Amino acid sequence: MRSDESSKCSSRHGGEGGFTLIETLISITLLTTVSLGVAQLFAVSALANRTAWDKTAATMLAQQKMEQLRGLTWGYQRLPDGETGPPATDTVTDLSVEPPTASGPGLLPSPIGTLETNTSMYVDYLGPDGAWVGTGPAAPAGTAYVRRWSVEPLPASPNDTVVLQVMVTTLRQEQLRQTRGASGPRGRLPADTWLASVKTRKAL
Numbered sequence: 001m002r003s004d005e006s007s008k009c010s011s012r013h014g015g016e017g018g019f020t021l022i023e024t025l026i027s028i029t030l031l032t033t034v035s036l037g038v039a040q041l042f043a044v045s046a047l048a049n050r051t052a053w054d055k056t057a058a059t060m061l062a063q064q065k066m067e068q069l070r071g072l073t074w075g076y077q078r079l080p081d082g083e084t085g086p087p088a089t090d091t092v093t094d095l096s097v098e099p100p101t102a103s104g105p106g107l108l109p110s111p112i113g114t115l116e117t118n119t120s121m122y123v124d125y126l127g128p129d130g131a132w133v134g135t136g137p138a139a140p141a142g143t144a145y146v147r148r149w150s151v152e153p154l155p156a157s158p159n160d161t162v163v164l165q166v167m168v169t170t171l172r173q174e175q176l177r178q179t180r181g182a183s184g185p186r187g188r189l190p191a192d193t194w195l196a197s198v199k200t201r202k203a204l
Helices: 002-070 171-179
Strands: 074-078 084-089 123-126 132-135 145-153 161-170 193-200
Touching (some): 145 171
16 A cells, blocks of 8 residues: 555656656746847847937037037128128138147138048047047047038028038948948938038128
């Protein structure tokens, strides 16, 4: 009698043990699947946060350059008798260096394509903290952001009005674009900031 009871008990325990093993395997599979999903979610979230931060920084850096451009002289001289005189235009300030110098183009029309490529006197480079780190056709060490700008006469009023544009992007985005062999018009990328403003002559 005892032998039969022991056999039943052993069989019951063995069945419970097998069921527990299956449950464990299923739980591990589910946990692994959920963990992979969470890891992907964190990765996507981190990328979104990075892009948002870059976008915010790029906007501030673009506004900074736009203020510099708008601060350059573009108006009409005021004569002693109060009448409006000849045009007064800044044609010497170089905003691509820090601090600006008197060896640049000022508000003269920029060459074609200065928003697309790194053009001397129409590009500067900034570090992760937004500090100026250099200028020229190639980005120096420590560059995090690339800032380009253009000055174009407004076709409807070329002598009195200019269109100012500033584009800021990340060096990482620029390098990725070059790696992919992108050609043609640059277009707008996720972390880019583009600003445009119109400046019309007024009496100074």
